[in-house]
Amino acid sequence: MKWNEILKKTDAVLFDLDGTVVDSMWIWKQIDIDYFNKCGLVMPDTYQQEIEGLSFYETAVYTHEHYMPDISAEELMREWNDMASDHYENKVKAKENIREFLEFLKNEDKRLGIATSNSSTLCHLTLRANDLIEYFDIILTGEGKMAGKPAPDVYLLCAKKLGVSPGRCLVFEDLCNGIRAGNAAGMMTVAIHDDYSGDQWDQKCELADYHIMSYKEITDEIY
Numbered sequence: 001m002k003w004n005e006i007l008k009k010t011d012a013v014l015f016d017l018d019g020t021v022v023d024s025m026w027i028w029k030q031i032d033i034d035y036f037n038k039c040g041l042v043m044p045d046t047y048q049q050e051i052e053g054l055s056f057y058e059t060a061v062y063t064h065e066h067y068m069p070d071i072s073a074e075e076l077m078r079e080w081n082d083m084a085s086d087h088y089e090n091k092v093k094a095k096e097n098i099r100e101f102l103e104f105l106k107n108e109d110k111r112l113g114i115a116t117s118n119s120s121t122l123c124h125l126t127l128r129a130n131d132l133i134e135y136f137d138i139i140l141t142g143e144g145k146m147a148g149k150p151a152p153d154v155y156l157l158c159a160k161k162l163g164v165s166p167g168r169c170l171v172f173e174d175l176c177n178g179i180r181a182g183n184a185a186g187m188m189t190v191a192i193h194d195d196y197s198g199d200q201w202d203q204k205c206e207l208a209d210y211h212i213m214s215y216k217e218i219t220d221e222i223y
Contacts, residue, residue: 003218006188006210011168013105014158014187017116019174022126024092025196031083039068053149053177055142056080056119077143081121088126095192097215102135104222111162115154115171117142138162150180155187176200179207 019025029048036043044050050066051059060073060080068076105112112135116123120141127133138161140154147153159166171182174194182189191208192215193201205211212218 002210003221006170007105007108007110007222009168010110010170010188012111012113012159012162012164013170013172014113014115014155014182015172016174016178017114017118017123017126019194019196020095020172020178020192021098021114021132022092022094022130023194024088024126025174025194027084027087027092031080031087035079035083036067039071041067052175053117053181055117055144055146055148055154057143057145058148059117059142077119081119084122085125088122089129092126092129094130094132095215097219099132100219100223101215102132104219106135111164112136112138113158113162114139114141115158116140117148117154119143149175150177150184152181152185155182155185159185159187173208174204176203176207179204183207 015021032047033043051062054062056077057073060076063076064071064073102112114123114136118141120143123139123141124133127136138158140158142148146157155169155171156166159169166186169185169187171187171189172192173179173182173189174192175197179189179191189208189210191204191211193213197204
């Protein structure tokens with residue numbers, strides 16, 4: 001009964017948002033392409049790799065400094081929020097069996113947190129739209145100047161605010177840099193499969209302590 005044993009060692013469960021709680025990674029490549037086109041530019045093939053793990057703010061600063069010097073980081077963030085809002089409110093859906101897993105965790109009195117590189121606007125939009133927001137005790141987002149993943153800062157702050165030792169936290173992540181951030185924070189890490197990063201699956205499994213294709217693997221066992 002692996003998952004029951006793992007959860008007994010856990011006081012808090014922390015989640016990334018995109019590709020981990022909700023199935024949203026698919027929208028960003030087209031948004032990025034559209035925005036570069038709007039600015040009269042062609043998006044480099046390497047762009048999404050370059051920004052992986054960066055916070056919303058860091059991504060805006062990076063894009064401003066490397067590609068769009070005439071557009072401020074603040075304006076970039078505003079325009080990205082506007083372009084993605086409809087998707088996050090009306091098209092992005094929760095990952096399979098995440099609600100059942102969150103319900104179990106709340107019933108077990110686990111503290112729950114979101115630590116995302118995304119914006120507060122988009123995070124709250126999709127959590128409300130999918131009726132998930134009430135499960136989380138804390139939501140940390142990526143507009144501030146705190147270092148993004150793979151730096152452990154956001155996970156350490158999440159644990160501190162929840163009043164839980166990092167060693168008693170379990171982190172769910174869909175990208176390598178997110179798993180690295182959880183590892184660097186001294187937390188147990190779980191890689192979850194997401195089609196967007198399917199080509200990284202073997203690497204994610206090597207980095208994380210545990211891995212799942214879906215939360216259904218956990219809920220089938222614990223129930």
